[in-house]
Amino acid sequence: MSGRRPFLLFTAVAFGYAFLYLPIITLMIYSFNDSRLVTVWGGFSTRWYVELFRNEQILSALWLSVRIAAMNATFAVVLGTLAALTLVRFTQFRTRMLFAGMVTAPLVMPEVILGLSALLMFVSLEQLIGWPEGRGMTTITIAHITFTTAYVAVVVQSRLSQLDGSLEEAAMDLGARPWKVFLVIILPIISPALIAGWLLGFTLSMDDLVIASFVSGPGSTTLPMVVYSSVRLGVSPQVNALATLIVVVVSTGVIIAGWLLHRQQRRHTGKPR
Template sequence: MRRRRWPLLTVLAFGYAFLYVPILLLIIYSFNESRLVTVWTGFSTKWYVELFRNQQLLDAAWLSVRIAAVNATLAVVLGTLAANALVRHRHFRGRTGFELLLTAPLVMPDVIIGLSLLLLFVAMQHTIGWPDGRGFTTITIAHVTFSMAYVAVVVRARLSQMDRSLEEAAMDLGARPLRVYLTITLPLIAPALLSGWLLAFTLSLDDLVIASFVAGPGSTTLPMVIYSSVRMGVSPQINALATIIVAVVTLAVVIAGISMRRGPEAR
């Protein structure tokens, strides 16, 4: 008897629909003529045009991208160092504690991270006078604290898969440890570094909660602008912006996926 496939396919379709129909609707309505988000009146790209005239939104978007880029870079550096320590040094004093502290931000509620960092920044400003006010720097620091944990997880997985004898062989052939790291280790974990960077970039780009705590006046990130404008009624400009973000994020995820998949075979 032939197995009937349609029940399974239905479930699958329902699952995908649940995940992606909202996004699809958002994209469709970004091309809506009408000012009302929920009523379709015709195709138009006028909201994209208006979006690019909206200086406040553009400023926020530019700020977010800058924060995300700096954050991703710092997170990759710190996360890689942390992953190195965990994979390469199996026994050092406080290893368990270090591992716990490193992974804690993965499970810590954003609200708590945001609030505690705000308290810290305020206290620091009072005592040592830095950071002077809140804005770009404080948001970036806050983002690095949690996104480096994600980077560490990704890089750690890659590092522990790596054959140690490759590094030993390089050393045996006369390369000093730093050189071994630069010429052998780094190229081999590069795919993990790239996907870690993209992951950190995306995490930072869509963070609303933590940024709301540690942002100051004049440093409004994109998610904050969107969130506040939604409360005053959704403008289709937001749909247009969201569509662009979805496109960028999708691209990033695809690149990360491809580079990770290329990984194992390059081993």
């Protein structure tokens, strides 16, 4: 009976990985399909990559999404880290439970509600103070920051809660000021969580369709919106080529980030490379 357990475990793991990654591999293979039909193999060709780089609509939407995602991830890391520090370090203030609930609410709130509430807020602000003027890149970025900050706060809070407080106490006993303790000791220790939060915020922003659909306007169409509108009329082989490039870029970034974090861990532990 015990001999069958490794076989069953291996089968379950293999099935799980195949379920997750086989569709992606199939999509990448068919991105080199010469046929216009994505389900019929017409021979090997890179024509759809050439047409993709000639498609100004997709390229402009991709550049807009990358800029929004980068700004969103950066601001979300700053705000999420401040929120996590508040929740971990200040545990006795009266409205802590309310603050914690407000920080984590976007995690369980439907995106339709978030998008609609953000739209109503922007419309009200425009009527009251004249800002933001219309809907575009600014409104999409602000809306994305409001819900990705919650994810960053949870990631950073879990790392801060495991931090050894004796390190800070020893540094302050030696005369270090609180801001220097944070920059020299705390920040390097929680840097893996900050990197993970930044990557998570970037990915969530790049992947968002519902919220961006509410708060976008003419001339501010993001990549998921372009892909969704094109898929509704039938999957184009250019979408397969675009997805393949995104998978390659993201996989390369994850591998490089993992290698850097592993190298940093070895440096801190003092193990030879």
